[in-house]
Amino acid sequence: MKVLFVNDTSDFHCGSWAACQVMTSAIRARGHEIVVERTRAELDLEGLEACDAVVVNGEGTLHGDSPRSLRILDLLRLAQERGMGTALCNASWFAMGNAHDDVLARLDRLEVRESLSREVLQDRHGVEPVLTLDASYFHPARVVAGREAPARIRMTDLYWPAARGFARPTGGPLARFPFIAMDQLDWQTMLDQTGASEVLLTGRHHGVYAACRARTPFVALSGNTPKIEGLVAWSGLELPVTGDVGALGGLLAGVRRYRAAFDVLFDWMESQPPWSSPF
Known part of the structure; x- marks a missing residue:
């Protein structure tokens, strides 16, 4: 066929x-x-x-x-x-x-x-x-330990409603975090950099997925559609996802309180059946 x-x-x-x-x-x-x-x-x-x-x-x-x-x-x-x-x-x-x-x-x-x-x-x-x-x-790629330098927080781009697009912060407290440019690296490197981080700050749906594959806690800002919130709703867990950029600092500071929920999330995702062809 x-x-x-x-x-x-x-x-x-x-x-x-x-x-x-x-x-x-x-x-x-x-x-x-x-x-x-x-x-x-x-x-x-x-x-x-x-x-x-x-x-x-x-x-x-x-x-x-x-x-x-x-x-x-x-x-x-x-x-x-x-x-x-x-x-x-x-x-x-x-x-x-x-x-x-x-x-x-x-x-x-x-x-x-x-x-x-x-x-x-x-x-x-x-x-x-x-x-x-x-x-x-x-995807079969897995985190390779030691390939990336450790970091407490790394971040991807965030969605900015006023600009109707994703972009890297250029000023303020968020701009100090090491940046992962998802459009300029491969999935293996994305997993390795995420896995070498204590927390991933992301506005990307696939940023959340990289964090889950790497079993790395994340803090997420809403994107252009509520699909990150939809994943959280499906899991039934309380996780640090917000639509308010001003709340990100507090969520990052308190992310450890979500550790048990993240462990449940990661185990639940690992239990899901793999994608299969419809034909």
Whole structure:
């Protein structure tokens, strides 16, 4: 079978790369050939014609009825009209309209990474998605002790609502922490630097996942969607996640009080089944 892999986000940053590697490796392990979507700017009709099924990596797109999200759903509708297998995986889903509810209902697999997206899909779209961890968690890379210098706190970029984007703080108390540029290093280095830290401060969903793989406590600032909060809600634990940048200092100072909750979180995540190909 030929599978059209839609929304390859490998070039976003190392966490996205890890997720795509896990998904494409699992699809190939089933004996399928992968055809990668040619362009994000328009429907890949040529790729659709060449394939038997479509697997969409839902990361980073399915919120706010963005033009990209609507193109992806239109492509899934075309595939369904042609009798092809369709799957939307590794997704979060927020503030989307109902114009594609028929597409959601006909998917062979609908998969979200946290419970808030599941609640939205249940309540507003009448579908029941599967819950699974972000595919990056199952990448085989592991922390290599001693490859990175120890640090009490390292940080990634944070989401700044006023700028509608992620950026590194350039001033104030947060700017003093060693910075991990997730778009400039590989997943192995990300895990090693996180594992050599006592705490990771992050605004990135995949930053949280790197911390969990490294079993390193984190303090998280809300991103452009509440998917970090959705992971915490799914776990049922109280963890240091906030939407207030002014609260980060206090959470960092008091992060040790969450140690028992982090141990439960890390064990729970390690118990989750690995990502599997839908076809």
